Amino acid sequence: MKIKVINPNTTLEMTKGIEHAAKSTARPDTQILAVSPKMGPVSIESFYDEYLSIPGVIDEVKKGEQEGVDAFVIACWGDPGLQAAREVTDKPVIGIAEASVYLASMLAARFSVVTVLPRIKTMLEDLVDSYGMSKRILNIRCTPLGVLDFERDPEGGMEALRQEGKRAVEEDNAEAILLGCAGMAEFADSLEKELGVPVIDGVVAAVKFAESIVDLGKKTSKLKTYKYPEKKEYVGVLENFGQIQSTIK
Template sequence: MKIKVINPNTSAGMTDGIRNAAEVATRPTTEIIAVSPDMGPASIESYYDEYLSIPGVLEEVKKGDADAYVIACYGDPGLQAAREITTSPVIGIAEASLYMASMLAARFSVVTVLPRIKTMIEELVASYGMQHRVLHVRTTPMCVLDFERDPEAGMEMLRQEGRRAVQEEDAEAILLGCAGMAEFADELEKELGVPVIDGVVAAVKFAEAMVDIGKKTSKLKTYKYPEKKQMTGMLSNFSWG
């Protein structure tokens, strides 16, 4: 099977890290296609960044070149729209991490990047009906790409916030709230003594399972293909039908 993992930002280094995390987690017979869109922000740390990343994500899904798609940003940008344009499963890494955590722990906390995205993640958690399971969204002073530039500092930030979540909040699992944090999960889990869930790994494993059992995205109503209409200007390539 082919699973396309879409890094919604345009950082090639981060895409390489995401590819490595996905390939380690999946079976040898699963082909991972890791891509960044041709257009979009260098990193996603605001609503503005997130919304501008969505056309690039949809463009990659629209190619129809995989058995399943993973959106590898913790905001799950474009997830619902992507499901409208394919029958293949489409999974967001935040969604996958929350669902996996709910099967492993009663209560858990998210550790993520800059404080400004705390509200964004809290709203996302609520949209998945998980606000009663998430104890806290903990932030660090580091940007998304800082974890790539200085992994030692990144690990220390995650260690500190993860330890506070476990000791002060009784978090029974930790969710890493950025696709660029995948490499830290195993070491953190050993140190903290609770499950540490990387959304990229969770999403590709769910994708493998869905493809294995032949499940497709429902086209009955909500996720049926978009109505035929023309788009204009910069969106002319997104006309449907």
């Protein structure tokens, strides 16, 4: 099978790290296609960033339809564009935050998230609430580091995650830790050994969910909510999205 892993930001170095994480867990017969959109922010750390990343995500999903992709992973812990992406394909589309919280709920009764800058805490609180997981999430702990800081200074990033992860276990009584950024994948195994609880990287979780759903032969329901968008004209910078929609079955 072929799984397209979309890093919604345009930092290719981060995409390479995401690709490594995805390939490290994928089966030998699974092809991983990791990409960044041709448009969008270099990192996603606000509502503004997130919303402006979505057209690029949708563009990559539509390309994937022509590339013979069997499933998609949106590799950002805000799951930007997840619902819209499900409207433009019948293939499974998995968000890494969604995959993380669902996997954690099977491994632990309560868990905390460790993520990036404090400004995104409310965004992530709203997100996990939309997945029905507010009662399971004990805390969303933020580090002082931005998304790209984990690329620039891995040692500093590891130390920040270690500190907040330890507080989550000792102060929150968290029974599992979720890493709230796709750029944190390389730290998961080391943190799990140090903290003594499951530490979940969303990219890995999403790839395994995608493989399982494809194996089961399931596709996105097109009955109502996720049916293909109605064809209509788009103008201005979104003109090409009208052309994309003209290809919808």
